[in-house]
Amino acid sequence: MGERADITFKTTGSKWLLPVSEYLGFPLDQVNFLACQLFALGAAFWFRLYLSPSHANPLVRHAVAALLGIAFLIFCFGWYSAHILTVVVASYLIIIKADINNVHRYSMVTAMGYLTVCQVSRVFIFNYGVLSTDFSGPLMIVTQKITTLAFQLHDGMCKKSEQLFPEQRALAINVRPSLIEYLSYNLNFMSVLVGPCSNYTEYIDFIEGRHISRRLRHHSGTCNGQNGYDKIPDPSPLNAVCRKLLICSGCMLFFLTVTRSLPITYNVDPHFVGHAPFLTRLTYAFFSIQAARPKFYFAWTLADAVNNAAGYGFLRMDENGKPSWDLISNLNILGIETATSFKTFIDNWNIRTGIWLKTVCYDRAPKHRLALTFILSALWHGVYPGYYFTFITAIPITMAARAVRKSVRHHIVGVRALKLGYDILTWASGTKICCVKGDCCHDRLNGAEIRIGNSLNDSGNANPRCASINSIPAGTSQTFVCNEMEGQYVNIVIPGRTESLTLCEVEVTGTNIARHGKATQSSVRLNGPPEKAIDGDRASIWNEGSCTHTNRESRPWWRLDLLRTYKINTVTITNRGDCCHDRLNGAEIRIGKSLNDNGNANPRCAIISSIAAGTSKTFACDLIEGQYVNIVIPGRKEYLTLCEVEVTGIESDDSFEHPYG
Incomplete structure (x- = not known):
């Protein structure tokens, strides 16, 4: 069941390494790919050490990264590299010349359309059904980058900050990139052949020397340099690179000893298909597919190591004070x-x-x-x-x-x-x-404390206390409200006794997800539209213009559409402060996925007994799943006025399960 010796692997790239290919028995296109990646690894170390931001300006770093990437494309694919260069240049013209309000649409249609045409042509140019390192691989990576940049450019130049999710806001691009920046981002030697796709703003930070310091400040919770990160050398990626190269070596050994003895092409061998029993074919298909994974492990891990060697891919310092270089791991x-x-x-x-x-x-x-x-x-x-x-x-x-x-x-x-x-x-x-730890020992958690803060004194256990855990029944979850405490570290500690600490899941929510939703209500009175309850302003005096208002009606309601399904942790409501605070007494918070009765028939999170004038009150909703958050006053005619509604939660499993690549 070895590979058939008569298979010819076509390549339009360089034939300089043909003797090596014949000696090793590997297809020439794969030998070219591996040679480029190993050269890129050495170039990455040189790029970090001798072309660092302190030694070269960003223009030089952009130019070198782009030119090396283009050279790799030509070496591997010859004239077929023109396809990749064509779509990149065409997409740059779109973002420069096209209407900025539609640039993301034009870029998506152009990049995906060109990729699809090339994928169709690939069927007739290469052996259909044989996974080979043809030009469509880099073209797929470039398509990701082109469309990612276009959408983030549209976010930065066409949308208001409050319309964006937090991650979109952090990655939004506010200025059109220059040609050299665009070419460098799409064609840099570190990721042009096998990726991974990264975000444009993070890549520019890397080129301009802000990548590590910005992430250190972000994860330390400060931005004034007083944490000392601006005064210490950037952490070295050497250990991460060595670890990933060791993984690559293991994957290559597995490929040479196991994968090549279970060729995936044997699944379509006419003799095997015609004579082997179904269960034999099914078993062979299972094991040959499993054995094929290390090829991808090798390629993606080596690409990650190349990026790290260049100084790109720093994520944060872990809890042991060691650098993590997994920002763009695939x-x-x-x-x-x-x-x-x-x-x-x-x-x-x-x-x-x-x-x-x-x-x-x-x-x-x-x-x-x-x-x-x-x-x-x-x-x-x-x-x-x-x-x-x-x-x-x-x-x-x-x-x-x-x-x-x-x-x-x-x-x-x-x-x-x-x-x-x-x-x-x-x-x-x-x-x-x-x-879920529901089988025993649930009382071990009794008396545990939740502490939140920015300090690692006493391993973080000296930070301010959010709550004490009296008890949590076996196999269940419990929500604790921390009233907007700030901190990088969340600790759970059992003080005062010797004990085993067992946790089956800890979920932390803090971002106000209401800001990105859409609000509506049963009626509008006195310039009090529903959007004012999610404007980010807790101003509670009517004349300050930040409160909603309905007509006096039976069962007035206000509804927030979160646009996706969340497990709702808390709902915080700010009541009117200048008058009428008792109007909210008896209101109900309802959360769910249904719009029956305008969403007012969804499960109830809480009943609002009262909220003092001009104050905010938080209600724990125990991770009720839903897209809609309603506040309704049942059983009487009333005005409904809300000065702010804030919601925290965790995106539900139902919200996104991405199709794997």
């Missing part, structure tokens, strides 16, 4: 191999492609987001029928998996034997289960 091998669910698998596989799909499609689509995201993923991957079958059928499969999760898993997690069997089953098949 996979988590351990997470993939131990995944007990389809979602866990795709969350750890081709991570940057999942982020791209979320950035340009899922977060933008007004409806049918899941279906549109799967369709875009299928188009991006190419014209292999298997991709279309996989991604289109994944839509109902994903919906079914969600339903099973919600109706089955809570019956299983409390029984150890059932849970173990379920974990094994889902590891093999891809159904999801959550881990």
